[in-house]
Amino acid sequence: MCDYRARLSKDGHFAMKRTLIAATVAAIVGPVLCAGQTPEEKGLAIVREADRRFKGYGDAISRLRMILRNKQGQVSERELRIRVLETPDDGDRSLSIFDSPADVKGTVLLTHAHRSEPDDQWLYLPALERVKRIAAQNKSGSFMGSEFSYEDIATQAIEKYSYQWLRDETCQGQDCHVIERRPLDKQNSGYTRQIIWIDKEHLRTLQIEYYDRKDSLLKTLTFQDYRLYLDRFWRPHDMNMVNHQTGKSSQLVWFDYAFRTGLTENDFNQHNLTRIR
Amino acid sequence: MYGRTLAVLAVLAVAACPWRIASAEKARPEAVGPQTNQPGEPNEPNEPAPARKGRSGLTGYVAAEGRLFFHDPLYAGQEDNNGSLAAQPEYYYQWNNGALFTFTPFARVDSVDSERTHWDIRELYYHYTQDWWSVRFGMARVFWGATEFVHLVDVINQTDLVEHIDGEDKLGQPMLQFSSSVDWGSLDIFILPYFRERTFPGREGRLRPELEIDTDHAIYENRDKERAKDLAIRYSRTFGDLDLGTYLFIGTNRDPLLVPADYLDPNDTADPRLIPFYERVTQLGLDATWASGNWLWKLETVYRKGYLDPYVAATGGLEYTFYGFAGGKSDVGLVAEYVYDERGDDPEMTSIFDDDLFLGLRLSPNDLAGTQVLMGFMQDLGDPENAVSVEASRRFGDHWRLSLDLWLFLDAPENNVIYYIRDDDFVRLELAYHF
Numbered sequence: 001m002c003d004y005r006a007r008l009s010k011d012g013h014f015a016m017k018r019t020l021i022a023a024t025v026a027a028i029v030g031p032v033l034c035a036g037q038t039p040e041e042k043g044l045a046i047v048r049e050a051d052r053r054f055k056g057y058g059d060a061i062s063r064l065r066m067i068l069r070n071k072q073g074q075v076s077e078r079e080l081r082i083r084v085l086e087t088p089d090d091g092d093r094s095l096s097i098f099d100s101p102a103d104v105k106g107t108v109l110l111t112h113a114h115r116s117e118p119d120d121q122w123l124y125l126p127a128l129e130r131v132k133r134i135a136a137q138n139k140s141g142s143f144m145g146s147e148f149s150y151e152d153i154a155t156q157a158i159e160k161y162s163y164q165w166l167r168d169e170t171c172q173g174q175d176c177h178v179i180e181r182r183p184l185d186k187q188n189s190g191y192t193r194q195i196i197w198i199d200k201e202h203l204r205t206l207q208i209e210y211y212d213r214k215d216s217l218l219k220t221l222t223f224q225d226y227r228l229y230l231d232r233f234w235r236p237h238d239m240n241m242v243n244h245q246t247g248k249s250s251q252l253v254w255f256d257y258a259f260r261t262g263l264t265e266n267d268f269n270q271h272n273l274t275r276i277r
Numbered sequence: 278m279y280g281r282t283l284a285v286l287a288v289l290a291v292a293a294c295p296w297r298i299a300s301a302e303k304a305r306p307e308a309v310g311p312q313t314n315q316p317g318e319p320n321e322p323n324e325p326a327p328a329r330k331g332r333s334g335l336t337g338y339v340a341a342e343g344r345l346f347f348h349d350p351l352y353a354g355q356e357d358n359n360g361s362l363a364a365q366p367e368y369y370y371q372w373n374n375g376a377l378f379t380f381t382p383f384a385r386v387d388s389v390d391s392e393r394t395h396w397d398i399r400e401l402y403y404h405y406t407q408d409w410w411s412v413r414f415g416m417a418r419v420f421w422g423a424t425e426f427v428h429l430v431d432v433i434n435q436t437d438l439v440e441h442i443d444g445e446d447k448l449g450q451p452m453l454q455f456s457s458s459v460d461w462g463s464l465d466i467f468i469l470p471y472f473r474e475r476t477f478p479g480r481e482g483r484l485r486p487e488l489e490i491d492t493d494h495a496i497y498e499n500r501d502k503e504r505a506k507d508l509a510i511r512y513s514r515t516f517g518d519l520d521l522g523t524y525l526f527i528g529t530n531r532d533p534l535l536v537p538a539d540y541l542d543p544n545d546t547a548d549p550r551l552i553p554f555y556e557r558v559t560q561l562g563l564d565a566t567w568a569s570g571n572w573l574w575k576l577e578t579v580y581r582k583g584y585l586d587p588y589v590a591a592t593g594g595l596e597y598t599f600y601g602f603a604g605g606k607s608d609v610g611l612v613a614e615y616v617y618d619e620r621g622d623d624p625e626m627t628s629i630f631d632d633d634l635f636l637g638l639r640l641s642p643n644d645l646a647g648t649q650v651l652m653g654f655m656q657d658l659g660d661p662e663n664a665v666s667v668e669a670s671r672r673f674g675d676h677w678r679l680s681l682d683l684w685l686f687l688d689a690p691e692n693n694v695i696y697y698i699r700d701d702d703f704v705r706l707e708l709a710y711h712f
Binding site: 068070074076077100101102103104105106117118120128129130131133134135136137138139140141142144145149188190212213264266267269270271272275277 | 332334336338369371375377379404406408409411418419420422445456458463513515517518520566568569570571572573596598600601604606608643644645647672675676678709711712
């Protein structure tokens with residue numbers, strides 16, 4: 001809640017007059033500055049600002065190692081290359097190129113994310129040289145057999161959730177905003193809600209809790225090893241998803257990040273997927 | 278005085294909305310040039326830096342296969358079962374400007390069928406890419422189409438039918454391809470200078486008609502035979518949820534007519550056999566996929582004019598996927614498709630599917646082993662003709678994949694293509710090492 005009035009009244013050492021002027025001006029300007037300080041609007045505003053800071057990188061490439069662990073501790077690894085392009089008026093374009101396991105090597109997943117409409121998605125199957133459109137509205141399916149669903153790894157368009165600021169809390173030793181978001185397209189999400197911890201200093205997501213359709217805690221995703229690129233963009237290099245109901249976990253280790261590599265829309269055209277190696 | 282008030286005000290406003298401190302922190306000027314990591318935080322030391330000029334790779338598989346047929350062979354010369362070894366390595370080099378060279382040879386050695394012991398160059402091409410256009414020349418594979426069971430519009434490559442009865446395996450096609458992708462869609466122009474003949478099982482092989490197919494003496498409508506040039510022009514475009522493609526093909530028909538040798542030459546004294554006849558055709562095609570929620574709607578249609586009467590054929594249907602089936606991680610897909618062919622299914626075997634319904638069930642448990650199961654059922658709506666297929670596979674470790682295919686040809690009235698292979702029900706087991 002916007003609590004500047006309460007804080008103002010406690011600041012007893014201010015001269016009365018000055019306080020009055022400040023109070024008057026704050027009463028006028030404050031609501032504008034922290035426009036709509038309901039928990040919903042505060043949550044949205046924080047997420048908007050975090051999104052603004054995340055964006056503007058143009059394009060990015062990176063490599064990704066996915067480490068899947070089952071309850072017995074058995075480990076299986078997958079490797080991918082990721083390419084992402086920002087578009088001015090729409091969601092991101094992204095390519096996931098599968099490098100291992102060997103039998104799916106060369107498979108490419110292309111996503112045209114949209115802000116409010118369902119995303120468009122194609123899969124390139126190298127054995128058949130076939131580019132197949134896949135139904136992408138429901139995103140609750142597992143990504144490569146991992147604990148991540150398509151929903152979890154997709155760019156999180158702000159417009160697809162409603163938000164509510166819950167509280168402030170310490171998280172990974174940092175002051176954090178705790179925000180709840182609920183998918184607007186309930187039918188095609190695997191979750192009723194998610195709770196997100198965002199650090200106050202850099203507005204980086206540090207943790208997400210996923211609540212299933214029965215509203216019980218399903219998974220927790222922890223973001224670690226944030227590094228700064230181009231003096232401006234924080235990116236996590238270690239994301240660990242733990243499924244509390246199955247005991248399985250999936251870890252994403254990111255490396256070889258590069259930004260502004262000169263990717264264009266044509267690199268994300270389904271017509272051109274066959275030439276990716 | 279004013280300044281102090283403003284300062285107080287600023288503090289108050291910030292105190293009221295603490296997260297605004299963050300937002301007030303203006304974005305710094307954009308860094309120019311290569312990305313800079315935070316000092317003291319280099320990329321993972323174990324990982325090599327990305328190559329400068331380009332990247333190359335050697336990938337592919339070797340596989341051992343066994344096919345077990347449930348019934349005794351119907352025709353003289355055929356063997357019961359067969360085993361075979363196959364390999365398909367791929368070497369590629371991709372320059373940093375996007376240009377690609379790739380070489381993918383294929384070979385199979387079969388214990389029984391000398392026709393199935395064969396090799397091919399699946400790919401051997403150079404692909405030069407500029408931002409909105411590209412040129413490719415060499416041997417390549419191109420897939421067009423939307424549906425799952427029958428591929429009507431896929432016309433560029435010849436079917437390597439001796440490989441598998443499902444017709445999904447294709448021979449490399451020599452081509453010069455020009456492509457452009459701009460806002461209003463993608464245009465592809467193909468010049469195909471050399472024709473590849475379809476492969477068929479030989480005398481010893483199963484899954485063939487009663488008469489042997491004499492692939493060594495194929496005949497052509499065009500006197501230039503396999504050297505007759507083919508041309509294809511395709512336009513494709515995506516409109517949001519809809520992928521559309523349409524093309525014109527002028528060239529040698531990939532589907533041969535199989536003509537009895539003694540029909541062509543009454544004085545033919547050799548054993549009765551079938552001769553593939555390749556006509557010249559002009560073909561128009563259209564394919565579309567529309568995604569709506571968890572539904573995919575698919576359509577393929579062709580109009581073909583050649584040596585025989587012109588005709589239209591079409592196939593279409595829908596696919597629905599239950600994601601996270603029953604609250605778990607599995608995806609379950611249902612496919613229903615129908616095929617229509619104006620020619621009907623006549624005894625000359627010009628078409629196989631004329632009025633047929635296909636039902637499919639796809640199971641993807643999304644497990645570590647990458648298990649996949651696809652079950653199919655075909656029913657001719659005019660004749661009591663039907664067949665069942667099951668394709669299942671899973672990975673072992675990081676490199677091995679075991680596949681099991683089951684094909685059952687249940688009912689087949691005479692003069693139907695399946696009639697010839699009615700006793701060729703089989704199970705195929707393949708173990709492949711991928712690298």
